[in-house]
Amino acid sequence: MSAQNIRDAVIIGGNRIPFARAHTAYATAGNQDMLTSALNGLVARFGLQGEQLGTVAAGAVMKHSKNFNLTRESVLGTPLDPKTPAFDVQMACATGMEAIGSMANKIKLGQIDSAIAGGVDSISDAPIVVTDELRGILMEANRAKTMSQRLKAFAKIRPGHLAPQAPGVNEPRTGLSMGEHMAITAHAWGITRAEQDELALASHKNLAAAYERGFFDDLVTPFKGLNRDNNMRADSTMEKLGKLSPAFGKDLGEDATMTAANSTALTDGASAVLLGSEEWADQHDLPKLANFIDYEEGAVDFVDGAEGLLMAPAYAAARMLRRNNLSFSDFEYLEIHEAFASTVLAQIKAWESEEFCRNKLGLDSALGTIDRSRLNVNGSSLAAGHPFAATGGRIVGSLAKALHGKPGKLGFISVCAAGGQGITAIIEGR
């Protein structure tokens, strides 16, 4: 296909429910409730009732097996035309970005004219897995043809089999939690406690200020009585942050720098972004906030410690910027998701490091510096929270709005993910 056939994929707007710390406001809501609510808010904002959209793509990281068709079931709970197809995506914390990027590509290629992409995650309603032994016995009982066979199977159950297996956030291949992985990376890059606390404080201040000036009035729809992200601490100070003891990398002793405040809390939430072709947006009298320009996936080999678990975006960004002939100074705003404050700082140090960029990224020189005044200006994951799959939708909705009315100005997005993966993206205001 020739390049002339590629058309613009327009970001029309976004909607999310406020993000809630795990086991708080949404403790009794499931993934489907939250995703449906985020979609309903989007439908109401843009008057999409009865519309048949090209595709809806979304997903969750912590997902019940009963939610195998989570996105489709959520669409059926909205006033969208039930003839709208939907599918589930899963790429850990990059789920939302992958859903948005792939839907933008379908629009660019002319395969569909409109799409909703997003994600949802609930820690509070996480699937509980039973032990392999118990599962074996239950399946055996299920296969039983007679009552006595069934009773014989059940008789094998021992108390130890009944302990529920909490869903792991540990990396399966290393057994280390994401925080422990990041602590290793942070230490290796010499990230200080003060730097991390400053980044966390800026996140809370920027998010609170954005709420105060009404920035989220048309991006967030309340859910279950919650109006704003309840992880946000508008009154946070460096002194308060400084009092917390380290939460990760405790074996580093004095060098442990990562606390509960400069790491993102486990969060429940959902988000959705409406995308369309230019023609579709015009036909439906919908706004055109920004164009989705490009995105890049990346992965690193973290298992043997060759690279930090959350460093994949450093590599993806380099490839994406080279492909588009851009550098960091070309961006009006940069949205770098913090699984941890140190993730952002390590990435920035890597991009600024001549050595890293030559040896690991194969460049001639350092990739460049990040202007901190353009970084996460409307708050970020540290303050808002990070419901894994919902983070991409939060970032794209907010960044597109920030770039609206600034035609040609660019926005940079970076999201790290479990499994050593990550996604970076570029959008352009209009």
Added chain:
Amino acid sequence: MPRDIYTEFANTGLGRSLTKNLGLPQPAKLRRHRPGRALVEGPVVVLGSSEASAALAERMLGWDLDVRRHIGPKEKVAAVVACFDSVSTPAQLSAVVLELGSLLRQLMPSGRVITVFRDPAGTEDPAVRAARSAVQGLTRSTAHEMRAGGTANGIVLSDSLDASAPGAAGALRFLLSGRSAFVSGQFISVDTVNGALPNDWDLPLDGQVAVVTGAARGIGAAIARVLRRDGASVILVDIPAAGEQLAAVANEVSGTALQLDITAQDAGERILAHAAQHHGRLDIVVHNAGITRDKLLANMDEARWNSVIAVNIESQLRMNRAFLASALFNADAHGGAGMGPRIVSLASTSGIAGNRGQTNYAASKAGVMGMVAATSAQLASRHGTINAVAPGFIETEMTARMPLATREVARRLNSLNQGGLPVDVAETIAFLASPQAGGTSGLTLRVCGQNLVGA
């Protein structure tokens, strides 16, 4: 919505006989509008031999109504239209009045009495003015005497206006219909020939774009539903904190949700921008959003006073300035066929009668009435109208929080012996927002079941 258990009981067989024998109030189940349902369910008797009686009788014949000049003593009557438009002395009232009185016992449940007369303020002749004013008094008293959900209201025609004007037909049809179920003892003045009758009386707002503030719940949500039912596209506005319910109502009425604090300086501009983006026009504005912060004046603090004034009246003044400055808010300019833009504001009977503990609220709502009267002239140049609706006791979440005894008294203190429903307020607003109400502007219309005081 709170249940009116007394009314439910009074409408059972046992309840009917008990309340009758004990002389208790007998609230009837009111006839309310449903699309496709007959306008009235029986004959309409037109009294008087004036110009208006001929014009209105002809109009009703055009609506396929069973219009009579005379009716047998045993027949049931759905409505009586009593025309007094040619009276010039009080003595001339008696012929029509006595005939009206003889028909009252024949009225069906939810029957209608509609008087038609000329504006008393339109004459300096003492005898003529006395006669016209007398009609107001007899109409209000008749309303008090109506039974079984019946209402009595008046249509006040300005002196030079031909009774075949669209505005007169619009007011007549509204008062005959179930849309005016909770309107009684009130007068709709028709001053100009402006306005147009709809092609489809079930879709009078077809193709129009309306914005409703405070649309997430209660009366605001009911307004959005009725405007949609009547054919309008609706933009629903409420504060961001009410966004979840706002989205639910928006999805129900296939509208768009705009989360916005109407006290923001640029609220009017943001509504206009939303309307321009999604519809390219704005025809109807319903200022419904309002708050109460009740306190005796002796205990009134600055925050309570200021917030009520800011939300209930200052915001409306500011938004109206933006709307009136915009070419978008000009229905005639985009093929409105003489329709003109419409503004309807929520006042309150508290603003008329006052209410203990509501100096701030009553001030703001009286302010709305003043604002509406004064803004009328500014809309006249674009054939637009602005009116206010003053609800009495309406069954909402707000009145559900009233103490039981107070609520029960408030419910029975009107001629219909019951509280109104949010839909009753919404129906009156939809009427005032409609093309057929183009002759009425600057008016405050009560929807209170002829409540004795402000509630």
